[in-house]
Amino acid sequence: MEKAEEWLNYGVELAKEFGPKVLTALLIFIVGLWVIKRIIGGTKKVMYNSKYDESLQRFLLSLVSWILKIFLILLVIGQLGINITTFAAVIAAAGLAVGLALQGSLSNFAGGVLIMIFKPYKIGDLIEAQGVLGSVKEIEIFTTKLITPQNKLAIVPNGAMANGNIINYTAEGKMRVDTTIGIGYGEDIKKAKKVLLEVLEANPQVLKDPAPSVNVSELADSSVNFAVRPFCAPEDYWSVYFATLENCKLALDKAGIEIPYPHQVEIHKKE
Structure with a gap:
């Protein structure tokens, strides 16, 4: 009985000490997601009114969304009392291993950036690349989505798209x-x-x-x-x-x- 009371008291002490931090962190996370959604929505309207290229719009919005979400996660971690500097040091120490493991993803990200810069194709174009013929549906951070003539969805890595041959049937309009x-x-x-x-x-x-x-x-x-x-x-x-x-x-x-x-x-x- 005494032991149960000790555990109960211990639980109460933990709740008093960490409860407010957890609740605050949860509140920050929920409000943060709401703010990010508003920021992305506002940025999308600005880009639309400025007549940005649709492909560039989606790519930048996806990139900004990821950056803001990472920043929010770091903010929540800091609120929980975890030392962000230490956390960052751990991330940096594991960076090499993660980088090697994610070489393909990093290559695809770099390919997506190159596609945005040189614009070999845009959303709606009919292209042939990597053995796939289809209309460009989306250009995301890591991949390009094509709709084939059979109405199938083909997802092609941006790294391969940026480094391979691309035939754009729409570019000349004929x-x-x-x-x-x-x-x-x-x-x-x-x-x-x-x-x-x-x-x-x-x-x-x-x-x-x-x-x-x-x-x-x-x-x-x-x-x-x-x-x-x-x-x-x-x-x-x-x-x-x-x-x-x-x-x-x-x-x-x-x-x-x-x-x-x-x-x-x-x-x-x-x-």
Whole structure:
């Protein structure tokens, strides 16, 4: 019984000594998160009104948020009575090991900074990098998120993005759609070329400048192949691609121009 009372008294003494510190630290943490949220919200409005690049906005807001949260954690630790100087010394002593363990993350962070500086792409651009084709959804501190044509989310490390090859299909505002259409050797090449060109010119999604082109690209084994190349806006690529194939086939059929295909010849044996 006496021992239980001793433990109870000891608990009361601890509560008196550390309770106010813990409550104050908790209050600082809650208020701090609220203040950080307000700061990020205000900064976001300032950036929006100043017409900052959307990619840069998200990157800087994410970076500022992390810095403020780290500062808040240090403030809470200090309020709990832990010596921040000692705590910092421990962090510094472990810095080398942590740095080695996080080499990839540091490389990705540096890559994110380089992407923000040189801007090889921005949010909304259609790019191809690291074997992935997709539209840029977000550029974060460590990674870039892409939405593929199959509507899949691809997350690519910024370190790899900054150090690898990047094809930006949106940067110039125009894309060339490459298709190949073949006709039979016995058909009129000039007539077929005119029909194909009219198909391209009739499509409102095909750009006038640069003008679409139709040229003989190959004399194949069973066909004369045309390189049919319209230009369009990047977001119209697939619709123009599919429309070109379908409409060219329909137009050639209407003009009586044969598109070669393998023929099967039946051989009848005499009994």
